[in-house]
Amino acid sequence: MGKEVLTQIDEADFYAKIPELRKACGDRAVMRCIHFYQENARVPKQVEALEKGDFDAFLKLIKESGHSSYMYLQNVIPAGYKAHQDVAVALGLAEHYLS
Numbered sequence: 001m002g003k004e005v006l007t008q009i010d011e012a013d014f015y016a017k018i019p020e021l022r023k024a025c026g027d028r029a030v031m032r033c034i035h036f037y038q039e040n041a042r043v044p045k046q047v048e049a050l051e052k053g054d055f056d057a058f059l060k061l062i063k064e065s066g067h068s069s070y071m072y073l074q075n076v077i078p079a080g081y082k083a084h085q086d087v088a089v090a091l092g093l094a095e096h097y098l099s
Helices: 011-016 018-025 027-052 055-073 086-098
Strands: none
Touching: 011 018, 011 027, 018 027, 027 055
């Protein structure tokens, strides 16, 4: 998109170009950009929650961040693994039992 880094690209422009970006960069790169935009919007809300002393809101936002990371970054699943996704299973069980 003619820019050096993602922060130089307007979010609306990014979303408008997704079909082209998927072809040029692949889906994983597009998903990482989606996470980036969402996470950058979430951080000021996290700071605000902490400044107000609203720890429950802060934890909710942290959980959203974790879900976004898991879904869009896919860092817990090694490429090509289908049968063994130990970290993903552990996260699912932790969420179930801690809820």
